[in-house]
Amino acid sequence: xxxxxxxxxxxxxxxxxxxxxxxxxxxxxxxxxxxxxxxxxxxxxxxxxxxxxxxxxxxxxxxxxxxxxxxxxxxxxxxxxxxxxxxxxxxxxxxxxxxxxxxxxxxxxxxxxxxxxxxxxxxxxxxxxxxxxxxxxxxxxxxxxxxxxxxxxxxxxxxxxxxxxxxxxxxxxxxxxxxxxxxxxxxxxxxxxxxxxxxxxxxxxxxxxxxxxxxxxxxxxxxxxxxxxxxxxxxxxxxxxxxxxxxxxxxxxxxxxxxxxxxxxxxxxxxxxxxxxxxxxx
Amino acid sequence: xxxxxxxxxxxxxxxxxxxxxxxxxxxxxxxxxxxxxxxxxxxxxxxxxxxxxxxxxxxxxxxxxxxxxxxxxxxxxxxxxxxxxxxxxxxxxxxxxxxxxxxxxxxxxxxxxxxxxxxxxxxxxxxxxxxxxxxxxxxxxxxxxxxxxxxxxxxxxxxxxxxxxxxxxxxxxxxxxxxxxxxxxxxxxxxxxxxxxxxxxxxxxxxxxxxxxxxxxxxxxxxxxxxxxxxxxxxxxxxxxxxxxxxxxxxxxxxxxxxxxxxxxxxxxxxxxxxxxxx
Numbered sequence: 001x002x003x004x005x006x007x008x009x010x011x012x013x014x015x016x017x018x019x020x021x022x023x024x025x026x027x028x029x030x031x032x033x034x035x036x037x038x039x040x041x042x043x044x045x046x047x048x049x050x051x052x053x054x055x056x057x058x059x060x061x062x063x064x065x066x067x068x069x070x071x072x073x074x075x076x077x078x079x080x081x082x083x084x085x086x087x088x089x090x091x092x093x094x095x096x097x098x099x100x101x102x103x104x105x106x107x108x109x110x111x112x113x114x115x116x117x118x119x120x121x122x123x124x125x126x127x128x129x130x131x132x133x134x135x136x137x138x139x140x141x142x143x144x145x146x147x148x149x150x151x152x153x154x155x156x157x158x159x160x161x162x163x164x165x166x167x168x169x170x171x172x173x174x175x176x177x178x179x180x181x182x183x184x185x186x187x188x189x190x191x192x193x194x195x196x197x198x199x200x201x202x203x204x205x206x207x208x209x210x211x212x213x214x215x216x217x218x219x220x221x222x223x224x225x226x227x228x229x230x231x232x233x234x235x236x237x238x239x240x241x242x243x244x245x246x247x248x249x250x251x252x253x254x255x256x257x258x259x260x261x262x263x264x265x266x267x268x269x270x271x272x273x274x275x276x277x278x279x280x281x282x
Numbered sequence: 283x284x285x286x287x288x289x290x291x292x293x294x295x296x297x298x299x300x301x302x303x304x305x306x307x308x309x310x311x312x313x314x315x316x317x318x319x320x321x322x323x324x325x326x327x328x329x330x331x332x333x334x335x336x337x338x339x340x341x342x343x344x345x346x347x348x349x350x351x352x353x354x355x356x357x358x359x360x361x362x363x364x365x366x367x368x369x370x371x372x373x374x375x376x377x378x379x380x381x382x383x384x385x386x387x388x389x390x391x392x393x394x395x396x397x398x399x400x401x402x403x404x405x406x407x408x409x410x411x412x413x414x415x416x417x418x419x420x421x422x423x424x425x426x427x428x429x430x431x432x433x434x435x436x437x438x439x440x441x442x443x444x445x446x447x448x449x450x451x452x453x454x455x456x457x458x459x460x461x462x463x464x465x466x467x468x469x470x471x472x473x474x475x476x477x478x479x480x481x482x483x484x485x486x487x488x489x490x491x492x493x494x495x496x497x498x499x500x501x502x503x504x505x506x507x508x509x510x511x512x513x514x515x516x517x518x519x520x521x522x523x524x525x526x527x528x529x530x531x532x533x534x535x536x537x538x539x540x541x542x543x544x545x546x547x548x549x550x551x552x553x554x555x556x557x558x559x560x561x
Contacts, residue, residue: 048467048468048469048470049467156324185323185324185494186323186494186496186535186538186539187323187534187535187538187550188323189538189540190538190540190548190549190550191550193540193548194547194548194550197547212467212468213468213540214468215497215539215540215541216540218540218541219540219541219543219548220540252469253468253469255472256468256469256471256472257468257497258471258472258495258497258498258500258501259497259500259501260496260497260500260524260536260539260541260542261524262521262524262525264500265500265520265521265524266521268500268501269504269519269520269521272504275483276483279483
């Protein structure tokens with residue numbers, strides 16, 4: 001098995017100034033995180049707001065340089081603070097963002113959205129770029145006539161399909177997905193999760209999937225890393241983690257996640273009835 | 283008799299391309315002390331029907347209903363002055379974005395005291411004392427300090443607590459909560475839902491919870507209305523809805539929950555509607 005992405009003791013510091021003349025202080029948003037993901041597998045990074053999960057995602061997606069630690073993509077050490085990112089490396093790692101309304105340029109036609117990564121990173125001729133973009137459109141479940149439309153003409157789910165198609169244009173090995181379905185309705189969420197599963201199988205893609213939603217993670221992940229205040233408090237296989245969470249924070253997350261099974265609802269309804277009766281008697 | 287009773291409510295919006303029907307003949311009723319969840323996806327009209335009750339829709343909306351009564355009083359025939367005495371006192375509402383719901387230029391204390399002075403006629407000192415009581419009731423830590431804070435100095439969860447404090451300040455008989463926890467983390471969501479349920483029981487308020495999240499429904503509701511494209515698909519008590527959903531759309535929504543996945547693929551609403559059509 002080949003490791004596609006590996007992080008060792010990754011840290012990220014932000015320097016923040018609280019006032020114009022005050023001294024800058026340092027906030028460590030990611031505090032030494034280790035992980036490795038094999039080809040074709042999905043690592044889910046779970047955490048709440050402020051846990052550093054998006055900061056970590058931006059490091060892995062080669063958007064922000066890490067402050068410390070090492071990041072390897074397909075065995076090759078990458079630090080974009082030291083050396084400029086090569087087009088080859090850029091092609092290997094792509095990202096899909098949470099908000100499909102904000103991540104597409106409203107003035108760019110869908111076809112141009114898809115062809116742009118090829119124009120920037122390859123020397124492919126224009127007609128081949130066009131063919132590739134049309135083929136990719138079909139892959140993500142859109143129609144050829146969508147090629148010349150603008151993002152505002154699409155629904156949220158369709159826009160997220162476009163964002164996924166754009167990320168796949170360069171044949172990446174690794175896709176970093178930052179909350180890709182949390183802005184979508186439940187039924188659309190199901191479609192996009194299915195699409196991601198299909199694409200992973202077809203292209204043998206590796207996913208780093210950032211999420212706060214444990215039910216989505218349980219569905220899509222092979223391995224899970226739980227992040228709290230910048231620290232990886234627990235990591236392991238999905239089966240192990242969901243069967244027997246060890247860390248108090250993980251347990252707290254599980255306890256807070258709403259359950260929809262009938263037995264739990266019945267128990268709650270009974271409790272409420274009893275409480276109501278008790279109140280009437282007093 | 284139900285506290286709020288709406289029959290055959292239709293809301294149309296005048297748009298550039300003609301009239302758009304957002305809510306199409308919906309009946310909703312909620313009893314005293316009951317928790318009703320209205321579930322639907324975006325575009326289902328779940329918020330619009332409650333905004334119509336509150337009188338918060340823009341002028342482009344045309345509202346028609348056979349009946350719209352609160353505690354036997356006809357909301358449709360009310361004068362604006364009568365309506366103002368009802369809305370914000372006996373019926374209150376909280377919204378999805380707690381930070382956006384508060385005015386950034388004033389302290390949270392000033393904003394809640396304003397509600398108390400206007401609606402209950404309290405003087406400055408009494409309003410401050412009541413505001414502190416309410417902050418304690420909704421579990422804001424260090425209420426004496428937080429009462430002088432501006433919204434940006436508080437977290438989303440705390441801002442939602444402030445909104446809830448404001449909404450229960452007048453001891454309303456009906457609280458409408460429109461996606462109250464959607465913008466919040468799961469652990470904070472749990473705290474806010476627990477708080478709402480606790481207050482609902484303590485003050486015996488009716489609570490209408492508008493949500494897209496089946497998990498939230500499962501954890502809170504007594505009775506559930508499922509809406510899709512402005513129409514009511516199904517209405518049932520919460521246990522029946524999860525145990526034996528009748529409507530294909532409800533079944534589709536429940537099976538699209540990732541925790542209910544049985545095979546490799548999640549069934550989608552489109553799959554469901556298609557297979558129903560074949561039968």
